[in-house]
Amino acid sequence: MEAITLERVRKGLLQKRGSLTAWLHANPSRKKEILLGPSTERSVEARLDVIDAALLKADAMTLGQCDICHGEVDPELLEVDYTTSVCIDHLSEEERRHLERELELAQRVQKMLLPAEAPRIPGLEVKARNQWHQRCSFETARVITGIP
């Protein structure tokens, strides 16, 4: 993984760790039970353990490396979850389904954030529109297939 990406992921992990820890300490037990619903405080602590393991990998420069085949974990997978420790080939069936749901949600959010049509610039309208659609469908296809 590129150093700049690794640093960004590392910062994201530290930020997540900080907010989870602050949340655990700031809320009274009863409130946490209500907010967590079917989950437990232990599941939040387990998540913190996973984040700590990812931070150790970041320090050892092995974050983004598949635990099983030692190949590279797809950057898109890491963007969905900074703690991903296996490549797409070694995800369990459950992890694969979870990822698909996350990607579908991300795509829906992404589409809502994009303007309905390309900006109109005199003289550049046709080219801009073509590139707009090409880029959008390329990005969507890339996310779905995992092909870089």
Ligand SMILES: [Zn+2]
């Ligand atoms: Zn692998």
